[in-house]
Amino acid sequence: MTQSALTLFLPAALFAVGAIVARKYRNEWYFWTKPLPVAWILVWFFLHLDQRAGSESAWILTGLVLGLIGDILLLWKRSFLPGFVAFIGGHVAYVVAFAHSAWSLPLQFALLAFVPAAIYLVLAVPRLRKRSALPVVVSYMIFENAMFLFALNRDWDIGVFFASLGAFLFCLSDGFWGWNRFVRELENPGLFILGTYYPAQALIAWGVIYF
Template identity: 35%
Template sequence: MEAGGRQSVTRNTPDLLLSQWLVSFFASCILYFLLWLPAAEPSWSSALAKCLPILCLALFVHSTAPSGSYSQFIWVGLFCSALGDFVLTWPNLFLLGLAAFALAYVSYLKALGWHPLRLTLLEPVIAVFTLYLGILQPHLPSSLSVPVLVYAVTLGLMLWRALARGRPAALGGLFFGISDALQAWNTFIRPLPSGRLLIMVTYYAAQALMALSTVEGRAA
């Protein structure tokens, strides 16, 4: 009886940690949207509020995910994303933020790997990204043309590998693509109604799905 009780507690502990960290993530998201003032000047407090949900996800992965390279690279990707969120609070650090998120996508790409290859999934990704970059390119400053192209290629590869892996990583990759497409349109082409809200909701959803992919299929 006592042994059975200990086994039950052991089985339930990961689920309890999962619930605790997800509550922390959602609470920090709510805090961000409550404190978020689009007209406010950039500050350390607003930067912290923005990256806090991602830090909660990073701690969630560190605390609950099985050991292995997949979880480690997802953790690194979340850390790089939090860094990107922090520095992008200041518009003059745009290139540094872009580099941080490119490194995050490289980390996710390393986690997702190359098997199964599923080249048929790459073709629509190339088609959509080529079309969108063709629309975006005339609106970019010349100094950003190459960095944005490199970033888009990295994102496209990550999306392909996420689709090949399947849910929830596939959904996470799709939300990343939607969030970045909205961000690019809102920044370089034309401001969107409720643009920042749509960008951040899809972005946080993408990061949460990538974090949850680390515990996908975990034994009960």
């Protein structure tokens, strides 16, 4: 298991550092480096599937593929809408993957999980540079929180912890992305957005495969 963890996280981390540095200093390399971490996570996940893999793994694989497509499409402004749709599709795939257990989370806990999203919207919406961005921001918040809640709702074990942590980091990443794109540019957006996004994908893949 330790060796498998190294083969997932070490290359993904190296590719991630390359993408973050390229975004900050050498933008011409960013187009080549941005997709590499998720591409590696996708390959690793596929190679570690076995005959016992069920529908959950298939949906996670679908989410990774759509995430990779979204990574590539969002490199160009003109393909923003297809990239956005790809990421929403990836979130839906993760929700379906996690939604196999009967609902067991207390209602109070589920509502509490939406409080950070509500605070984010209260802060972000009045500051949006374009009002047309409102549906995008709200959609991301809804699907991200749904993914996080369904990840938490599964029968608890260490794998659920990793997958839930990944879902939480995904929420942070999309929050940073939305703020940077639609509200105000962050000083080092790659560090905040990609620095949470790549670990999110890796942790979800790891949690589903090994636990």
